[in-house]
Amino acid sequence: MSMTLAEKILARASGRSRVAPDEIVVADIDLAMSHENADLVRKAFLEIGVPRVWDPEKIVIIFDHRIPAESEKTAATHKAVREFVQQQGIRHFYDVGRGGICHQVLAENGHVKPGMVVVGTDSHTTTHGAFGAFATGIGATEMAGVWVEGKLWFKVPSTIRIEVEGEFAPWVSAKDLILWIIGRLGAAGADYRAVEFDGPAVRRMSAASRMVLCNLSMEMGAKTAFTPVAEIGPDPEAEYERVLRVNLDYEIPEPQIACPHSVDNVKPLSELGDVPVHQAVLGSCTNGRLEDLEVAARILAGRRVHPHTRLIVIPASQRVYLDAIRLGYVQTLIESGAIINPPGCGPCVGVHQGILAAGEVCISSTNRNFIGRMGSKDSYVYLASPAVVAASAVAGRIVHPEVVMAKEHAHV
Amino acid sequence: MSDVPFVLRGRVAAVLGANIDTDVIYPGRYLNITDRDKTAEHLFELAYPEIRQKLRPGDFLVAGPNFGCGSSREQAAAALKYSGCGAVIAASFARIFYRNAINLGLPAIVSASAAGECREGDELEIDLAAGEIRNLSRRITLAAAPLDPRAIELLRAGGLIPYLKAKYAAAPAAG
Ligand code: SF4
Numbered sequence: 001m002s003m004t005l006a007e008k009i010l011a012r013a014s015g016r017s018r019v020a021p022d023e024i025v026v027a028d029i030d031l032a033m034s035h036e037n038a039d040l041v042r043k044a045f046l047e048i049g050v051p052r053v054w055d056p057e058k059i060v061i062i063f064d065h066r067i068p069a070e071s072e073k074t075a076a077t078h079k080a081v082r083e084f085v086q087q088q089g090i091r092h093f094y095d096v097g098r099g100g101i102c103h104q105v106l107a108e109n110g111h112v113k114p115g116m117v118v119v120g121t122d123s124h125t126t127t128h129g130a131f132g133a134f135a136t137g138i139g140a141t142e143m144a145g146v147w148v149e150g151k152l153w154f155k156v157p158s159t160i161r162i163e164v165e166g167e168f169a170p171w172v173s174a175k176d177l178i179l180w181i182i183g184r185l186g187a188a189g190a191d192y193r194a195v196e197f198d199g200p201a202v203r204r205m206s207a208a209s210r211m212v213l214c215n216l217s218m219e220m221g222a223k224t225a226f227t228p229v230a231e232i233g234p235d236p237e238a239e240y241e242r243v244l245r246v247n248l249d250y251e252i253p254e255p256q257i258a259c260p261h262s263v264d265n266v267k268p269l270s271e272l273g274d275v276p277v278h279q280a281v282l283g284s285c286t287n288g289r290l291e292d293l294e295v296a297a298r299i300l301a302g303r304r305v306h307p308h309t310r311l312i313v314i315p316a317s318q319r320v321y322l323d324a325i326r327l328g329y330v331q332t333l334i335e336s337g338a339i340i341n342p343p344g345c346g347p348c349v350g351v352h353q354g355i356l357a358a359g360e361v362c363i364s365s366t367n368r369n370f371i372g373r374m375g376s377k378d379s380y381v382y383l384a385s386p387a388v389v390a391a392s393a394v395a396g397r398i399v400h401p402e403v404v405m406a407k408e409h410a411h412v
Numbered sequence: 413m414s415d416v417p418f419v420l421r422g423r424v425a426a427v428l429g430a431n432i433d434t435d436v437i438y439p440g441r442y443l444n445i446t447d448r449d450k451t452a453e454h455l456f457e458l459a460y461p462e463i464r465q466k467l468r469p470g471d472f473l474v475a476g477p478n479f480g481c482g483s484s485r486e487q488a489a490a491a492l493k494y495s496g497c498g499a500v501i502a503a504s505f506a507r508i509f510y511r512n513a514i515n516l517g518l519p520a521i522v523s524a525s526a527a528g529e530c531r532e533g534d535e536l537e538i539d540l541a542a543g544e545i546r547n548l549s550r551r552i553t554l555a556a557a558p559l560d561p562r563a564i565e566l567l568r569a570g571g572l573i574p575y576l577k578a579k580y581a582a583a584p585a586a587g
Contacts, residue, residue: 040446040486048576065443066444077446141512141572144576349443351440372436373440
């Protein structure tokens with residue numbers, strides 16, 4: 001029988017020859033990832049009272065949300081997790097300065113393989129579908145159950161297939177594509193479902209861009225999302241709940257912006273009007289990778305960040321940071337007036353390193369613009385591609401990169 | 413076990429709209445609070461601080477579609493539970509929130525019509541196994557999705573932690 005990729009992976013992991021949507025299966029977990037909320041997991045695990053985790057080799061813990069510790073409270077939770085990791089013999093632990101954002105670190109260290117079932121105590125765990133894994137977010141208590149049993153129940157999702165053809169217009173990228181799709185399907189448009197991206201435009205994308213598609217699929221509720229890999233794929237006759245075809249040439253000729261306060265409030269840039277920005281943020285598990293820093297450096301080379309705007313750049317990992325230094329992007333960005341934060345989540349989750357005041361507006365390459373997400377409940381977050389973030393930092397308002405590139409040495 | 417009636421009775425503390433995200437339910441700045449019972453202090457703190465005042469033990473929260481979307485933070489479900497919320501009724505739930513709620517022993521009930529047919533202050537009776545909500549104040553019965561037997565088992569145990577605790581205390585060598 002023909003199966004979608006999600007069905008295939010869940011069938012394998014639950015020891016069945018075939019599964020269909022809405023069936024409940026109990027699947028073996030291949031990889032269980034947590035960040036600082038490993039402390040919540042740890043507490044639940046200790047309450048259950050089983051002495052050892054099921055398999056320390058399959059657990060990965062990465063500090064990223066509050067690094068280095070921004071408060072005594074966080075320092076204490078970090079310390080508790082470090083001790084637990086030691087005591088349980090969990091080798092795959094990335095402490096402050098050893099990794100970066102969990103999803104980037106998991107990917108760049110080769111933890112994820114095609115066909116795996118990956119769970120993480122982070123909603124953007126869907127990112128790892130870019131490597132052919134069934135990857136999904138779970139809560140801390142449920143993770144404690146995984147640490148005990150190494151298994152978890154899933155309802156087999158139905159699948160939405162999205163086929164993309166055509167060419168990206170200049171300065172338009174994977175971020176614009178996925179924002180456009182979320183705008184079309186809505187914040188609950190893929191709730192409980194798997195998403196398969198395919199088509200010539202997706203197959204031409206870099207791994208980093210594919211990660212953007214799978215990462216942001218979470219913002220339309222997806223349980224998991226995939227881009228094609230060589231090792232495993234859906235059967236040709238697989239049944240889909242829905243097939244969506246997108247042509248980049250006709251449908252996404254310009255950058256897309258998610259306006260406050262929901263990720264599905266998406267408008268083409270030209271419909272935005274005049275939006276001055278106080279802060280621009282380039283980073284996160286969505287868009288803090290080398291290709292994102294490269295496009296920003298290209299736009300900022302020889303230009304200055306607008307006097308009324310501050311630009312915060314956060315490389316997604318130590319490795320991305322080093323590569324960006326080696327390639328000269330970091331110098332270009334600093335010379336333009338940007339501040340570089342250490343690799344981690346930084347202001348994306350609104351706890352430190354770039355909080356917004358009431359009334360402030362931020363253009364951000366991150367993935368959420370909910371009320372109060374990046375600071376004051378009266379601040380406003382617009383989500384955009386790295387190119388639009390960099391250009392807007394120069395212009396001091398949300399602009400198309402071509403506006404900035406047309407002007408030589410603005411604000412020097 | 414699931415044929416045993418499992419009936420909750422309480423009052424509607426608030427009726428909310430669509431896409432209530434977990435940043436709104438529990439702001440990210442308090443995520444380093446890892447004692448579940450302390451999370452209640454920050455429930456809806458930025459967007460709807462009045463809800464915390466209104467919630468009395470056993471009260472229900474009613475909402476539109478996609479309740480609990482966004483972050484996987486379990487503190488969102490914990491803050492509701494430890495504020496005394498007896499159940500959340502929504503047109504639909506984001507999947508991680510739904511699982512978190514059941515795992516923490518907080519009933520989450522899917523009912524397409526509840527947000528339209530319930531007002532603040534209404535008295536409700538919820539039959540979890542049958543999938544029925546009786547609005548006693550308005551004398552109407554609303555359809556709800558019956559809870560999965562697995563979810564009922566977890567709720568009866570008080571959540572996943574006590575459930576697993578009992579399971580492994582009974583069979584320490586298992587797993
Ligand atoms: S960068 Fe933002 S969205 Fe990504 S894991 Fe960190 S806090 Fe979550």
